Amino acid sequence: MTDATATLPLSPPLPAAGRAVARRPRPVVVDVLAAAAGVGLGVTVGLGVVGESAGSLRAAGGVATASGRLTGLVGTYLMLIVLLLVARVPALERAVGQDRLVRWHRRLGPWPLVLLGAHGALICVGYAQQARTGVWHELGVLLGSYPGVLAATVGFGLLVMAGVTSARIARRRMSHETWWSVHLYTYLAAALSFSHQLATGAAFVGHPATRTWWTILWLGTAGLALVYRVGLPLWRSARHQLRVVDVRPEAPGVVSLILRGRAMDRLAVAGGQFFQWRILKPGLWWQAHPYSISALPHGAYLRVTVKDLGDHSRALAALTPGTRVAVEGPYGAFTAHARGGDRVLLIGAGVGTTPIRALLEDLPRHVDTQVIVRGSTADSVVLGDELAALAARRGAGLHVLAGPRSRVAVDHRTLRRLVADVADRDIYVCGPAGFTAEVLVAARRLGVPEHHLHHEDFQP
Ligand SMILES: Cc1cc2nc3c(=O)[nH]c(=O)nc-3n(C[C@H](O)[C@H](O)[C@H](O)COP(=O)(O)OP(=O)(O)OC[C@H]3O[C@@H](n4cnc5c(N)ncnc54)[C@H](O)[C@@H]3O)c2cc1C
Structure with a gap:
């Protein structure tokens, strides 16, 4: 284990003093x-x-x-x-x-x-x-x-x-x-x-x-x-000079990329946001792919967690330490700022648990938080241990739904059973398209207003 993996997993639940905080949307x-x-x-x-x-x-x-x-x-x-x-x-x-x-x-x-x-x-x-x-x-x-x-x-x-x-x-x-x-x-x-x-x-x-x-x-x-599609990404990439320091397996077909950069305290990114990543090596430099951060920047380190779904995501698992990476972003409104109140329910499945993990870390301490994650087995929940530790640290309820999709549905009955006041919460959901759609239908059926529903779709 490198110094990066030893220090990264849990950063403080509130943005560390001196770290640039993502600007509030207006x-x-x-x-x-x-x-x-x-x-x-x-x-x-x-x-x-x-x-x-x-x-x-x-x-x-x-x-x-x-x-x-x-x-x-x-x-x-x-x-x-x-x-x-x-x-x-x-x-x-x-x-x-x-x-x-x-x-x-x-x-x-x-x-x-x-x-x-x-x-x-x-x-x-x-x-x-x-x-x-x-x-x-x-x-x-x-x-x-x-x-x-x-x-x-x-x-x-x-x-x-x-x-x-x-x-x-x-x-x-x-x-x-x-x-x-x-x-x-x-x-x-x-x-x-x-x-x-x-x-x-x-x-x-x-x-x-x-x-x-x-x-x-x-x-x-x-x-x-x-300025914004070319200049800013060039400037940001030159300023932070991100390099891969470790590639760590998290689950079958899922790896975390740990990156180290300069002036990372000046990188204002919120939990739930993503960057477009451009790997600066032959064969990969010409394409940029979106991946969400799976933890807030911690010291000089940044992390993304990626599931192998095709050429690019597969190639990330084979990156070697020292590989340079350019970024465009951060982008996305799937952040703590989007909530309408101080009670939230975070729901994640598959690799969609990774922005949920960063969001959980970024939610202000006073926000009453419940978390539901889904996996085929309890052990297969991506970053499950970190989610459990973060939830315990802030006193959030964590519900792990394990089992095949055909038996364990995340429908309106399940939501109401696990989180009685679900209709009064902001709901954040990230997971496979079908899963997200199922949760949104259930939430609407329970009367959650549209402006309390937030989702990040990995397939645009
Ligand atoms: C906002 C956002 C955040 C994401 N965060 C994560 C994450 O944290 N972890 C993770 O594992 N995956 C994440 N994804 C999904 C990830 O971007 C795709 O799985 C990856 O780009 C697939 O590329 P590929 O070459 O490996 O596979 P391909 O076989 O080329 O594509 C697989 C699927 O991904 C879509 N895709 C391919 N390239 C792009 C692209 N440049 N932009 C958008 N979609 C693309 C394709 O349309 C297809 O549906 C995110 C996607 C979005 C839109």
Whole structure:
């Protein structure tokens, strides 16, 4: 056993003095940003409308062209919002959580595609009516002689590709890495479309104020994405210089990675949060995977506990001490801050017990805590001994449910039997997707309000 494994397992239940504490989420940030997005949409629609005149609308093809311009402006604006949702802006990540941001990104994602598709079609129709030619002929003219239109069309094709590969049915058939690489082209797609907007958009040509507004919007989005998706992770990784010091088996197919870093007292991370981990060695450096911390940073050490579910998670078990690791994060709103009251119930199964363990460690001492963990046998609960020691130390109730899934269900009867006041508690659940769904159904049936339900999903 190395010094790391000897010192890590149990850190004090309250953040140690001097350790950077994760910032409290500020829900007001979400309201302010949502209001700003609404105002921005209003300004954008306004630009489109002001750019038209009664005369241009009455001219041949005027209605189609004006509609095409408006759909182009609104579609582009929504595309920027869709990109901003996943720009990893820390205040948003803390207040909303990455899983919800990604869900919003997915829900909103098809709209820019539809609007930009409509933009292209309507402009072709409008220009063809005006020139009294055919739509296909006009498409050729636009591609061949309008500045930036060809590049924008290529960009639209890339966007469609990203959209199609994100459809549930397509995602199931491809690896996460393939999907991610295709998705990266979205940034190229956005960049390719920019020049034709300023060069040919009726709302911009000869309108310096609207050009400035549009440029600020684009530069702002690009700047935020660069700073938070690239700059901050690079800076944080350089600052902490994490290296693997030990790989410790925890259960069949489950290992803990113990990492040592510099200035770890400055790493503000909350129990229940996760990082994107990039292992800096040949064959692994190009992909980053999310893993939750399984203990609060302890001195210079940090720990994650990982179940072998595929190539990356399996490769972690074979890492050797000294391997360098880069991180992006911390992310996630599955933290003590999310609770609405001072009574909580933590529920974990499988490798999902590991963020539960970090969360238990991070909950303020006065919070009345109950814990339910599930495993096929009592011994197979991942980090079961640490959960028991932490629960005992703070006087929390720990209930271990052992046995095959077919016999030991975590339904509403079980929850009520184990924790009589379950309906009055905040419930945190992490485990396999089916398990989490089962617990959430049971909790809702018992009347737990939606804002008291918190879950971290390992399969996005
Ligand atoms: C917020 C979050 C926290 C997590 N915390 C932990 C943890 O503490 N311990 C743990 O063992 N596992 C955790 N996971 C799951 C872990 O990220 C995946 O098991 C791992 O990325 C699988 O990669 P693979 O190459 O080993 O397997 P693959 O065969 O490539 O994938 C197995 C499954 O994981 C998904 N997956 C693959 N790569 C990624 C990725 N980069 N991002 C998101 N999902 C991916 C795939 O869609 C598939 O469903 C977490 C996942 C998320 C989203």
